[in-house]
Amino acid sequence: MKPKKLTINEIAEMARVSKGTVSKILNNKPGISQDTRRRVMDIVGHLDYFPNSAAQALAYQRTNNIGLVIPHEAGISLAGSYWSALITAIAQTAAGQNYNLMLLTPHIEGDLEQVYDSVLRSHKVDGLIIGAELVDKRSLSRIVLADLPLVMVGQNSEFHHYFVDINNHRAAYQMTEHMIECGKRHPAFISGPLEYQYNRERVQGFTDALAAKGISGATGAVEAYDTHQIQGEVLRLLRDNPGIDSLFIGAGGEFMLDVIDQLRRNHINFTHFGLAVFDDYPYLNFLNPRLTAVHQPIHEMGVAATTMLMKLIQNQSLDHPSEIIETHIVVRGSCGEPTT
Amino acid sequence: MKPKKLTINEIAEMARVSKGTVSKILNNKPGISQDTRRRVMDIVGHLDYFPNSAAQALAYQRTNNIGLVIPHEAGISLAGSYWSALITAIAQTAAGQNYNLMLLTPHIEGDLEQVYDSVLRSHKVDGLIIGAELVDKRSLSRIVLADLPLVMVGQNSEFHHYFVDINNHRAAYQMTEHMIECGKRHPAFISGPLEYQYNRERVQGFTDALAAKGISGATGAVEAYDTHQIQGEVLRLLRDNPGIDSLFIGAGGEFMLDVIDQLRRNHINFTHFGLAVFDDYPYLNFLNPRLTAVHQPIHEMGVAATTMLMKLIQNQSLDHPSEIIETHIVVRGSCGEPTT
DNA sequence: CTGAAAGCGCTTACAG
DNA sequence: CTGAAAGCGCTTACAG
Structure with missing residues (x-):
């Protein structure tokens, strides 16, 4: 005998x-007498009534x-803490705006469509x-065509849309x-796959900074995030550029x-060879060398x-169709301390 | 001019x-002619119609x-990868059962009720x-009273219910x-707060194993997961037990x-002093010492x-009201190699 | 085999 | 200030 269900x-x-x-009354509409309003709210409060959300x-x-949308491998990879932080944020x-977060993930790998x-x-959902x-471009355009508000974390070179990056x-x-x-x-840079826009931008940032200082460096890139490939490329960089005195690792996680x-x-x-990395993790404080x-x-x-998505959903105007968040460098010593 | 919405x-x-x-037809009920079934499914397929879930x-x-339900600090703590793995799983x-996962988190810390x-x-949601x-016990009993299926990850000593642990x-x-x-x-054990059942059980496991071998050890426990407390307790253990040759750290993460x-x-x-830890992380392979x-x-x-929750929701009978998952030890050498 | 109607639990013009 | 009724998009006895 379950308690009878409580509805309006x-x-x-x-x-x-x-x-x-x-x-x-529940929606705070005007035109209700103080008296009945109180009477109703009293009952609502006591019975702990909430409207059925469906x-x-x-x-x-x-x-x-x-x-x-989260990728299939978020749970097992080292990037887990990245996803965890994003998800909770x-x-x-x-x-805070009375919205709930629904996680969308394929049952089997791939197959996001x-x-x-x-x-x-x-x-x-009201937005994504x-x-x-x-x-991929195709899925994205379908979403946009379906008129579902969408914000991307990062940029997609094939598809321009609202984003935070x-x-x-x-x-x-x-x-x-x-x-x-x-x-x-004589620094070197090792990059993740160049098919990703963020990797291309990082390589460019590296080479531009060198050019500005009139310094020559070496760069390498892997074709996939794969241990074997990555370690092969590191080897190649070291062999082909015996003079390098430091390495800027272009991505975090297992890479x-x-x-x-x-x-x-x-x-x-590592006392002499400098190291820097793109992406910061709490455990870096405990790695040797202590990575900058x-x-x-x-x-x-x-x-x-x-916040952006909420505005899109509520049809509020956006000040900007995108937002760039500032990064900063955490100096831990793996690259030495600035001498200037 | 948005496309007119598509309904049944x-x-x-x-x-x-x-x-x-x-x-x-959409629900595969019997008693429909092959002909109209095909005709309808055709249209559904072409228009890519899905029933409104509300x-x-x-x-x-x-x-x-x-x-x-995820805690407020899942995003910023080192336990992030734990939550991430749990969430994606x-x-x-x-x-796989056509259910979606909704994340429940308080807007402000605490305030889970x-x-x-x-x-x-x-x-x-249909289950939690x-x-x-x-x-706490109170919230739990309210959920159960409200007749909402519930499975806990871990056990709550105050409230017995379906769980996986x-x-x-x-x-x-x-x-x-x-x-x-x-x-x-002469091993020592340092434990997290004893108010948590899992910590009490771990301490007990440690002392029981020692007793079985007729070996004496030292134990210590902190009252809260707090850096200062933790480091103080480590110091105390070292000072009060100058003879200890190893330490079993009772919890992972920042602890x-x-x-x-x-x-x-x-x-x-660490070449002589043995170390072991409860909780495994991918990055342990890269820490020094390499922690077992x-x-x-x-x-x-x-x-x-x-799986358990799904069965509860569908009113299927459970073989067991709880499930214990096997753990195993990953030997990395911080404690040496077995000599037997 | 097919359709009209009631119902799920809300909100919102509209009439009074 | 209050209520009766229609509507949101589905499902499901029930009648034919």
Whole structure:
């Protein structure tokens, strides 16, 4: 014998008013006497009544949910903390506006299209946040065509749309300057796959900074985030450029760890050989060497993306169709200290 | 000029049948002619129609959503990768059964009660997964009373209910045996706050293993996960027990890092001093010393919890009201190698 | 095999 | 200030 379910009808009955009146009171509409308002609110409070959200969604034509698409491997990869930070930032910000976060992930790897499709057509969410690297042009345009508000985290070179991002070029540029200020004179850069726009920008930032200082450097890029490939490329860089005195690792996570692992195998002496990395993690404080890193404010990115999406959903005008969040460098010594 | 919205009415109209018929076809009900079935499915396929989920939720009285409560600090703490792994495991498993995962988090820290309450009463989800340490007895009983299926990850000593967990006692016991097999003869254990059941069980596992081998050890526990407290307790352990030759760190994340940090400050020589830790992380491969750790299969726990919840939601009988997932030890050498 | 109608729990003009 | 009624987009007995 379960307790009878509590709907607006029960409240109306108990308060001896129509359910329309109860609805108006709950939604703070004007034109209700103080007396009945109090009477109804009293009952609502005591019974701890909340309106059924499916019914509200149907009536209002909005769900008060937003969706975040996460990749299949977020759980097992080292990038887990990245996703975790993004997710909680989004969920919290959304919660502040009475929105809930729905996680969208394919059951089997890949196959994101189907996820978009069903969620989009079934109106499960009022808007979507997607990592730019997680979508192809086709899926994106379908979403936009379906008139579903969308904000990307990062940029997609194939598809321009609302986004939140960092300035990859500038961040790489600054870090390269830092390396030079630390006395490095022949730095190298190892990049992730150049198919990703952010990697191309980071390489460019590196080479531009070198050019500005009239310093020559070496660059290398892998074709895929794959341990074997990565370590092979590190080896090539070391062999082909025996004079390099430092390495700027263009991405964090396992990419970084694979690189460092390979450097160790080659008995690189980190006391002299400088190291810098793009992407900061709490555990870097405990790694040896203590890596100087570009810090991406992930939490702020999540907040910014969510705020932006909320405005789009509510048809508010956006000051800017995109937002660039500032990065900063966390100096830990792996590249020495600036001598200037 | 947005495209007119697509509902079951439009489909019915185009196929020249009633919407009831369309509904039956979409839900694979019997008693429909092959002919109209094909005709309708054709249109549905071409127009890429999906039923509105709010309407379905209202009619079916279920949402096809499950909720996961995550703590406020999941995003910024080192435990981020733990949550990330749990979240993706749950989301994927749920997706396989056509369920979506909704993330529940308070807007401001603490204040979980309100989160439960609104979500629960507004029928946003059909079931809930909660970390055992994240709830007080009162909230839990309200959920259960409201008849909302619930599975906990971990156990709550104040409230017995469906749960998925590891065997903390056995895991600690095994690791302690490993330490002894590695030749350690005076090990110490440092535990997180004893108010948490899992910490009490781990301490017990440690002392039981020692007792079985007739070996004496030292134990210490902090009262809160706080850097200062933790490092103070490490110091106390070292001072009060000058003879200890190894330390079993009872929890991972920043707790572990704080402990190691303190050991380093005290110039502990990790070549001789053994180290073991409860909780495994990908980055442990890159820490110095390379920590031997108890590995919790987080992904499997997420899968198990979700599977269990699904059964509860569908009123299927459970073989067991709880599930214990096996842990294993990842030997990395910080404690030496077994000599037996 | 097919359709008309009631119902799921809300909101919102509209009439009084 | 209040209520009756229609509508949101589905499903499901029920009648034919």
